[in-house]
Amino acid sequence: MGETTGEAGTVPERARDPRVALYEAPGDEAGTGGEEPSPNGDGPAGAAGAAGSAEGGDTARTAVREPETREPEETGEPEKAGEPEAAGEDASAGGDEPAGGESGAGPVDQATAVFRTPEDKAEAKAGTGRTDEDADADAEEADGGTGPAEDRDPAEDGGAGAGPVDQATAVFRTPEDKAGSRAGERTGDGGGGEEAGADRPVDQPTAMFRVRPESASEEPGSEDPGEAADPGEPEKTQEPEKAGEQAESDAERTSRFVPLRSADAPRVPPAVVSPEQPPHTPGPELPEAERTRQQPLPPHRPLELLAELTNKPAPPETPVRVALRRIKIWSPLVLLLVIALAVAQLMRPLPAPELVLTASATHTFEGDEPTLAWPPEGQAVLEVEGLGSLGSYGEEKPVPIASVAKVMTAYVILRDHPLKAGEEGPRIPVDAQAEKDAGLSAQGESTVEVEEGEEITLDEALHALMIASANNVARLLARWDSGGSEKAFVEKMNAAAEELGMENTTYTDASGLRKDTVSTAADQVELGKKVMDYEAFREIVKKPSYKDRNGVSHRNWNGLVPYNRAVGIKTGTTTAAGGNLLFAGEKEVGGTTQLIIGAMLGQHKPPIIDTVIAESRELLVSAQEVLKSEKIVAKGDVVGYVDDGLGGRTPLVATEDVSAVGWSGLKVELALTDGGKGVPHTAAPGDTVGTLTVGSGPGQVKVPVAVRGELAEPDLGTRLTRVL
Incomplete structure (x- = not known):
């Protein structure tokens, strides 16, 4: 390391061990020229205390330093009168035998020196047997008779402690450090500054424990002499009275600090680093009265210390303790989960039974399959609604159905214009075409008399359609339902047939007069089962006759009604189609009323209308006879x-x-x-x-x-x- 040479002397910088820096005192009472009297009572406060600190009781530090070879520098004459040689001898003697008698023997613990109270200092003075006047006299003699130590500015003392000032620690230095620094600057190269203080640089890690005097920061324009002062310039001095008051205030303030050392940590005695004594050699201990009262240094961080003070030591880990701890942790969570699941289960709605x-x-x-009275020609199908088919006869192929087509006309009207049994329904105006078509009865068509401008009810129109089989009324209903277009109504009839699954049926007109309106017996049975669901329709087709609005009676062309419990449905005869009949009958069996629906097409034996009715009657009766009831x-x-x-x-x-x-x-x-x-x-x-x-x-x-x-x-x- 290099050296820093000032007017007061030369202070070499040496390597420090940072591990012991926490135990060093920020203020060096003897080595830096503090205000207190030295424990070695036989020397002045400045020079003798610095010398004793250098060899016998270095109170400024406890770090272990390697011995180093130093060559004394030639310095000029001291600025003030003094005895440098005598001071050096006193310093040398202080390392072998403690000065001041038995009560002052032993090194001062540097880690606690900063925190000594005025009472501690008073006890130290009493232990040496010296008074403040004696100390002042010694100081005056060492300084050349300039006055008592308490009346002088500490910066004027030129003893030990002179040397370069560490700027990082200047703010927190104690009054003793600053007084010693000032004294070293004033003495220059005399008074033992070279031997006692020149080889002792300030340890940086100890700056955190030093307190800056309040007077240095509170007064405007004030500046710590040791903070940035140039060693070559004379230091500004304070008035003696203010310096004494400041030292006393600093001593009282530093007494409130707690040293950061554990109570059970071993006390590390200060080490004296000099050519005559090897490092790590402990010096003599001071009596109990000289030691500073201190509190233990926390061994850990604050939170760790709080845990050690409030918690009991954890027992050793065992499988049983680990299992119990896990049970304690997880049991409340599991219990809470079970309760939540139980509540959720109880709140859930019950499933529908x-x-x-x-x-x-x-x-x-x-038994064997029944034998039914099937016709000799054409085709026929017979079913019991809800039970199934009783069988069929003939080839299933589309054939003309004549007026049986009026059943689909009635179905579309009732589907689009619902009507309850006994109701008249909406009124239908009669147009000129309907009146004109009524005259076609002369050509063999079935018609009823209507006049243009009059109105007939829907119920009467359905009676004329299904019982009197009036072709003119069928065409009138088609125009009324579809806005005057019979063609549009026919399209609706075919769409309805497709919906019902009547795959072999085609409608070309609403009355069925045209021979290209074709179907099969099976398709007509499907239509018969569907249209019989309308009560108004069932009430109409089971009547043997009806009277119109004019009182004219019209006979039902279906001769099955009302015999053999026949309840409908519609006949259809033409030369091309032959005799055709969609019929329905009932049978009471097993406490139930069974509905039998059948269709017979293509009966050409004349008279065709009587033939188809007779054959249909035989088939209906045979079906009624085979029905029976069994207890299951x-x-x-x-x-x-x-x-x-x-x-x-x-x-x-x-x-x-x-x-x-x-x-x-x-x-x-x-x-x-x-x-x-x-x-x-x-x-x-x-x-x-x-x-x-x-x-x-x-x-x-x-x-x-x-x-x-x-x-x-x-x-x-x-x-x-x-x-x-």
């Missing part, structure tokens, strides 16, 4: 159960005997339904909760079913453990 059939889903009637479920038999959706099952029993209607070889289907009302969640034993059905359509058999035991909601455990 369902009826499940356990009885056989089908029933087949025993007895009263009280279990036919199914109520499924609550969570595994609960409540048996269902039939409330009366269940009979199926059919014929030999027929297979019918059974089902459980709730009738659209829904199955209840709770019910008492014997309460009706559904219906057992056999077959479909108008002849469907229906029997109520009831729960055999109590129907209750799922219990709490079932609701908590449900998955879906």
Whole structure:
């Protein structure tokens, strides 16, 4: 390292160990020329204290330094009168034997010197047996008789401590540091400054423990002499009274600081670094009275210290403790999760109960297939609505159907203009074409008399269409429905046929007079089942006759009505088409009313109208005869159960005997339904909760079913453990 040479002397810089810097005191009472008397009572405060510090009790630092070889520099004459040689001898003697007697022997602990209170200093003076007057006299002698130490500006003391000032630590230096620095600058190269203070640079890490005097920063224009002063320029001095007050105030303030050293850390005695004594050699200890009262240095950071003070030491880790700790952590979370799931399960709506059939889903009637009275020619199809087909006869191919086409005309009108049984419906104005077409009766067409400008009700128009088979009224309804266009209405008729699945049917007019209006017996049966769903239509076609608005009676061309329980539907005869009839009849069996629908086409034996009616009657009667009823479920038999959706099952029993209607070889289907009302969640034993059905359509058999035991909601455990 280089050296810094000033007017007061030369202070070489040496390497420091930063690991022990935290234990060094920021103020060097003896080595820097502080205001307090030296513990070595036989020398002045400046020169003797600095010398004793250099060899026997270096109170300015505890860092271990390597011995170094120094050559004394030649310096000029001291500015003030003094005894440099005597001061050097005193300094040399202070390293071998402590000055000041028994009470002052021993090195001062540098880590606590900064925090000594005025009482500590007073005890130190008392231990040496010296008074303030003696110390002042010694100081005056060392300084050449310039006055007592307390009355002088510390900067004027030219003893130990002179040397370069560390700017990083100048702000926090204690009054003793600054007084010693001033003294070193004043003495220049005399008074032991070279030996006691020249080889002691300020340790940078200790700056954090030094306190800057308040007077230096509070007074405007004030500047710490040791902070940036040039060693070659004389230092400005303070008035003696202010310097004494400032030193006393600084001493009181520094007594409140707590040193950052642990209570159980070993005390490190100051090391004296000199050519005569090797490093790490501890000096003599001071008596107990000279030591500074101190608090333990925190060994860790504040949060770690707080944890050590408030928490008990953790027990050693074992598998059992780890398991218990995990149980303590996870148990509340698991419990909270279980509670949340339980609440969610209880709040979930219950699934809707369902009826499940356990009885056989089908029933087949025993015996051979029945024999029916089929016609000798043409084609025919016979069905029981809801049960199935009784069979067919002839080749299924499109043929002219004549006035049977009026059934589709009535279906489209009722579909687009609904009419209830007994209602008259909207009024239809009669146009000139309808009146003109009424005169075609002379050419063999079926018509009714109407006049232009009058109005007829929809109910009367349907009567004229289905019973009197009036061609002029059929064309009038087509124009009225489609805005005056018969062609548009015919398109609607074909669209309806396609919707019903009548693949072999084509309509070219609304009356069926044209021979290119063709269909099959099977297609007409499908249309007959659909149109018979309209009550107003059924009430009309089952009448043998009706009277119009003028009181004129018109006979029903369907001669089956009202015989053999025939209920319709429509005849159609032309020379090209022959005799055609779409008919319907009923049969009471097994407590039900079965509807039989049949169609017979292409009967050309004259008279064709009588032939088709006679053949249709035989076929209808044979069908009524083959229908029979068989009991398939007895009263009280279990036919199914109520499924609550969570595994609960409540048996269902039939409330009366269940009979199926059919014929030999027929297979019918059974089902459980709730009738659209829904199955209840709770019910008492014997309460009706559904219906057992056999077959479909108008002849469907229906029997109520009831729960055999109590129907209750799922219990709490079932609701908590449900998955879906």
